[in-house]
Each structure stands twice: as C-alpha cells, then as structure tokens.
Amino acid sequence: MDLPARSAGGPSLTRAQEDHLKALYNLHGDTRPVLTGELAQRLGISAASVSDMVARLSDLGLVRHDRYRGQILTGAGQGRALELVRHHRLLEIFLVQVLGYTWDEVHEEAELLEHVMSERMEDRIFELLGRPELDPHGHAIPSREGTLRVVNQRALSDCQGGEEVVVAEVSDEDPDLLRELDRRGLIPGARLSVIGGTKYESPIEAELNEQRVSVPLGLARTILVREPTD
Amino acid sequence: MDLPARSAGGPSLTRAQEDHLKALYNLHGDTRPVLTGELAQRLGISAASVSDMVARLSDLGLVRHDRYRGQILTGAGQGRALELVRHHRLLEIFLVQVLGYTWDEVHEEAELLEHVMSERMEDRIFELLGRPELDPHGHAIPSREGTLRVVNQRALSDCQGGEEVVVAEVSDEDPDLLRELDRRGLIPGARLSVIGGTKYESPIEAELNEQRVSVPLGLARTILVREPTD
C-alpha cells in the first residue's frame, strides 16, 4: 500500500519563497494577516521585495493578500509552512541528540538544512529519534499530515505568586538567550513555584529544584509555561 | 589553540558556482583542462552558460581559462572542490551508517546536502563515524586540509586471467548500476580471482567467494580494482 499523498505537496518552491511562507507562519500563523513591513523586518529585506514576492506566492495560491492590509497563509500555504517547520524541528532534535550540538547551536544550521531535506530523510530521522513530539526548545513537531498539538500556555512573566508551573517552550532563535536560560536551568520540563514579581517591572521570583531563582522580566517574557500535568 | 585556517577558505560561493567547481574536479581533476562542452554536458546546461560561469570563476581565481582550449582548476579552486567532495563522501557514509540508506540512494541526497553543510557539522559527522577513510563506494575521503590518499588502481575490464584483485571503487552516480553490483557482490573489498575474458568483448570471468561470476564488460569498466594488501 502506498503512503497517502502529503498534504503539503505541489510544485517545489525556491529558498526565498519557502522563507517567506515560514516567516508568515511564525509571525501569526493563521490567526491574523501579517503587515508587509513586519514580514520585511523579519526576513531582513525591504518591504518592496516582500510586496513582490507575496504577489508571486499569491499567484501560486499559497498566500492571500489584501492590498495595504497585509497577507495571510491559505490552507495550502500553511501546509507548506508546516512541512518546513517539521523539518526544522526534527533537525534540531537530531543535531542535539545524534551530533551532540548544544541547543543554542542548532537553529541556524536547521535553517539551512530544512530546505534540502527529502521526505525520505525526514522519515528516517523521525524514526531514528523515536517519533519525537517536542524539539529541544519545547516546540511541538507537526505531524506528516500537517497537524500540530496545541497546549495551553502563557508567558512566565504573566504568572502570579503561588502558581505551580512547568516550562513548556522557549524561542530557539537567540543563542545568547538560550545559553542564559540553560545556565539558570530554565529548560522545558523544569518545574517552577512562582513566589512573586509581576509588579513594578520586578523580576519573577520562583523556586526551581529547591533553589531560589530570580528571572528578569526580559527573560520571563520569552519563557512559555503550562500547568503541571501530574 | 585555534584550529588552523582551512585550506579552502574564502568568500562563499553560490550553488551553481560550487557545482561547476565540483564538475571540473570530477571530470579531470588537475590533470588536464576540461572542454567547455564537456563541462556543459556534465552539468546539463548549455555551453554558453558554462562559458559565462567560468569567466566569473576565473575572476575569483578559482579556475584558469584558456580561450577555446578549456578550463582547469587553480590550487584555490581545487581546495574548494575537495571541500565539497569531503562533504559529499562523509554525507554518503553518514546516510548509510546512521540513517540506514542503501548505497544506491545516497548520491542524490548528498548532492543537495553538501552545499549547506557547516564545518561544525562536517567535524561532528567525521568523529561520529570514527574518522572514516572511505565512502560506501570506496572513494577516499579528502582530509580537512584537502589532501587525498591515492591508491594504484585500474579497471576490472583491463585485468588478465590469473590475477588476484580486490574491488576498490565504483561510481556512485547511477543507482541502477549500484543495485546491479550489489546483487552480484561486487562491492569494495570483495576479492576476485580473474579467470578470463578481456578478448572479443567477452565478459570478465572470475571467482568471488568460491563462486563463479561473469561480469559484463559494461559493468567491469565501472569497477576499479587494486592489488590485495595481505
């Protein structure tokens, strides 16, 4: 029996086109349109170039564009984006677990590899890693079919004293930030008892492994937490 | 202590530029110039495009071009090419040994990955694989510094009855050919006692693992053999 057709099939895209789709996905997913300038800043190119590219992606039916009002992924576009996100996250786990990278080194490398990863390689890595569900930074791996497990989570900076929470996700893009979080033990799965903070821009005070930690707001805002499961 | 500077450093090249360098290397290495048409055929593009690209690579000092007489890699160009060859061959071993690919599946994939492989990844894979010296098809891995172990070898089709030889290398580019060779046990390291052939275009007859094998000339020409080492 053949494998089912991928949800995200279609003509192959260029590197730049894929980057635009992924940026659109990472910015607001399918929740609301992304302004041209936002996208341009994210990609580090001019708004004019983005405008151009969006027109092409729109012709391909991957993006819907509302003149002067921004752009948003279509279903097909989202499928392609999730394919890339799956590649990216599988590669991050792979680089950490198989090649011994640290979690602050993997993003950049995955960013390049994700565009040339075949389906065969994706499947082999997925199996080798034991069908993982989360990447090293706590992000869920989209399924082959492009579905994504969603978990209720909020920023640590929004927590109140007395709460018991578990670190769920951190952003993978800033190596310095990641090293800082690692130094403090603020890694996915870490259990925190929030003591205080949240007022007057003061750091979040919490207990982690019987140790008192003070998390500056700037850090706390990048950490997403969830309820403990037990 | 810092690592020594790579022999092959320099400004980063585009995919197409790298493909041209590698094709030049694979065609005649540094032995003699490659004709424009040859290179074009190898790359599957027009001679005009090659002419163009060679001019640019020549400006970069990677290729020396003799009008109407062909082109050859400079020292620097050869360094870059060997860097890519190292990437390619390490990836092939990696795909076979770590991800469970068969030897006929690896070439195409390595062809894409080699262009986006960082030095860090190269080093990690090299160590993970135990500092290998040969890829799955028997080709030597260039060192980081761009040196290559050369072994005396010739085509199986040139062997005479009575010779004892060992399969050294086979081309990695044709999956069908590779499957055929595998089926017959004609893999690097296989020891052959040549019985006859070499006349009237007849197949090479030989003994392999106590079994009589008949190797059609077309196959025998793609197999490089060396003297047994013991």
Place this chain on the structure above:
DNA sequence: CTCCGGGTTTAGACTGGTCTAAACTGGCCT
C-alpha cells in the same frame, strides 16, 4: 595556403530576487 566545420564565445533576452526612489493609499487629527 585557403576554406570549412564543429566547437566556443558573445549578444541579447528572460526569470527570480533583491534594491532605492517615487507614487500612492488609509486612517487619524484637526
């Protein structure tokens, strides 16, 4: 020694991706 044919290079054109500068909204402020 000239001419001719085949391979090489040049010319001109097109696409994708990028830029800057200019033209053009849309929404907000008065």
Place this chain on the structure above:
DNA sequence: AGGCCAGTTTAGACCAGTCTAAACCCGGAG
C-alpha cells in the same frame, strides 16, 4: 471635511543564472 504621515505598492535598476541565435576561432582537408 481636508490634509498629512506612515506604511504600501509600483517603477526602474541590477546581479546571477540560464537560454537561443549569431559571431567567432582553430585545426584539419583539400
């Protein structure tokens, strides 16, 4: 209601990489 500014789109330019068609060499045949 009018006007202005920030942000968006369009215009025009450029580079890399490719093509086809035309111009150009080189070496061998006569």
